[in-house]
């Protein structure tokens with residue numbers, strides 16, 4: 001690791017301090033050799049003063065134990081009918097699994113407690129079929145979980161619920177994670193599966209608002225999703241609508257999956273988020289380095305004109321940044337030519353991994369707004385590779401380069417990039433001077 005990576009990680013530490021994360025592991029993750037990485041990562045999160053609750057599934061262990069005992073199971077994941085024999089096998093498999101989790105947590109010196117935090121009632125008859133010992137979650141004992149967290153004890157929540165008479169019901173672990181997240185007002189729920197959902201789905205977009213994720217589930221793309229992933233996306237939508245800020249879906253196979261998802265802007269898995277969590281604001285001197293490193297790749301690819309760090313610093317008041325979780329992921333500059341009453345939109349950039357989410361459009365709109373405030377006649381841009389994009393955003397190609405301010409035309413000639421001139425005359429509302 002280099003120091004720049006370390007710096008990138010440390011920027012998240014203050015915002016995560018004191019936050020609550022629910023980490024939901026599929027049963028298959030716990031028996032995988034990569035589980036040891038998750039354990040180490042849990043220890044890291046706790047050392048950063050993040051409150052962690054562990055929720056686990058057990059479908060894989062239930063299936064194996066059923067096979068070993070020669071029992072035909074009515075359901076393994078707690079979503080359909082759980083008959084008496086299946087409940088018996090489920091309770092045995094889950095007890096063994098909980099014990100093994102406790103052993104593993106002990107090896108990384110994490111104090112933990114298995115809990116009976118889930119109050120449930122029989123799911124009843126669904127679609128004409130009695131679900132028998134499958135449960136619907138009624139309530140989560142958030143106060144109990146919180147008191148463990150306050151004592152630095154990691155609560156472990158099984159995929160079992162108890163009704164008012166103490167009867168045991170099988171509940172689905174994805175739903176448990178959702179309800180625990182909501183009850184604790186968690187900042188994040190992180191679902192960890194064996195395979196990386198991003199690699200399974202190849203979705204171009206990896207971060208969806210709850211609304212976008214719902215639209216995805218209503219589209220034909222949902223038919224191709226594996227059942228486990230579909231269930232997690234559904235629970236993610238419900239959790240984010242009920243107050244959880246973000247739900248992440250990652251695979252365990254990458255040995256740094258958990259930390260890479262949490263401590264990098266792009267992440268490595270999929271994410272559903274509660275709201276538009278971006279902020280558009282004028283840049284300050286403190287943003288100059290971030291802007292400089294942000295646009296470096298685009299400069300190398302000749303998408304943007306090279307500008308020295310010193311230029312960015314001296315013109316920092318021209319820049320607007322778009323930040324997510326406090327980290328700059330996009331920028332635009334508006335250079336004012338007072339004499340000609342013109343403004344140039346320049347240095348428009350959105351970081352890879354955040355493309356296609358409308359952030360470019362938001363920055364163009366912010367530039368237009370700034371141009372209006374500057375009372376310019378029109379806004380122009382010089383682009384080598386994004387002319388089509390700017391046309392989509394309301395700019396028009398202009399062949400007459402003599403419209404440019406003389407010093408800008410001189411620069412255009414010198415830099416030999418042959419950038420296309422685009423102008424935006426509309427949507428620039430001049431503010432009336434009182």
Ligand SMILES: CC(C)(COP(=O)(O)OP(=O)(O)OC[C@H]1O[C@@H](n2cnc3c(N)ncnc32)[C@H](O)[C@@H]1OP(=O)(O)O)[C@@H](O)C(=O)NCCC(=O)NCCS
Nearest residue numbers: 303348349350355356357358359360361383385386388389
């Ligand atoms: C151009 C850029 C700012 C767009 O940002 P973004 O946040 O991804 O854009 P939005 O989400 O607002 O819009 C996405 C749409 O624009 C299209 N688009 C993105 N870049 C494009 C380009 N260079 N040319 C044409 N269309 C483009 C996408 O295909 C997508 O189309 P769709 O809505 O039909 O799916 C970003 O791709 C970028 O930083 N590019 C490199 C730097 C650059 O070229 N800057 C422009 C200098 S003038």
